[in-house]
Amino acid sequence: MNIQRKTGSARPPLARASAAEAAIPPEAARLLAALSGENAFAFPDPIEAGSLIVRSGGAGVSIGAGRFPAAAGERLVAADLAEREPGPRGRLTIGPAGRARLRREAGGGEAAYLAQHLDLVEEEVPGGGRRLRDASESPLAWMARRRGRDGAPLLDAASYEAGERLRRDMTAARMLPRMGADWGAPRVDGGGPRDPAAASDAIIAARQRVRAALDAVGCDLSGLLLDLCGHLKGLERIEAERHWPARSAKVVARIALGRLAEHYGLEREAVGPARARPRLWRA
Template identity: 50%
Template structure:
């Protein structure tokens, strides 16, 4: 299986991660971008991207086996797990904010298009998207700074009486 990737130069998220806001920092930080890419990856692995070409497989073979072509019986385990992860993430974000995540992160819609479709005021989608990405990053456990113990004792894989040789 090949790696799934998106050219961030063409993505609205990539544009927002490079574009400075009024305070000089990017509109979307690294944690928000990582959370968005994780959601998009599950969307893609879950087979949720719309097909834009004709399916050339035999028409009768899969229908006899599963009953309904294109149904859940046709999905592999990896796709079903990706869909479950995506559904859990969107449920954690909440119904108010999950739609904008799907539009921008998964379908790669531009912010102006989202504002037009949802009849939002101009330039409001950046703020709403940032709030949604904050919740998504919290769900995934992605933080802006690494958190851990101040100090940790040294660890090694040897037995209790092991002493390294110094040469």
């Protein structure tokens, strides 16, 4: 059945939302991006009227992030993309709608509104191509965002990267269960990748890297890493399956990921001189 659109009818909500986003001036869009930084805020310039100064940073360090017209800030507040504290000198900060807009813009295409609600990251697919993955599903991401009593993250950047590298190798090695058909797998009927031998070599190399990493960690911690990094089991589930005391998996996971980071050569801090001695090719 064919349905004809009536002339002069109202636009659908999605079209109205897209038009509203496109109506934001470029200066307001740049100000919104500047306010998305860590602890970023804007305040009126005490010297030059009609201007906003943006500051960002944390831990007692404030860094200048640019100067913008005050009209751009008023446009963001009117569009409910930013929030202003009460008072004539109130700070201007980004709002939930503003962060959602930036996530949609970063997602782009069909994944725009999906990126608004998920933490999408792009990764390579074994055999070629790229795909999107929700990083918030990983228990490693939860540990990296969670902070302890001392204010430090439960998982440092080196341990997080080590766990993610192990997961990528396990995915490339085809060691993880799939929820659907793998249309990129090599086939014997002449279809699939143009070079099945190269795909097989990549799988074998990935399995060798996984085996070397697990051997370096030790058999007492390798099973935990397989569940945590590969099968994405939460800490509470790991404790229940192993009959461990409550909140003990967090400590063991940090030890295991620390050993894994040492195997990969990942350091928690950059060491060495701040500047290297200049060298000439003639020397």
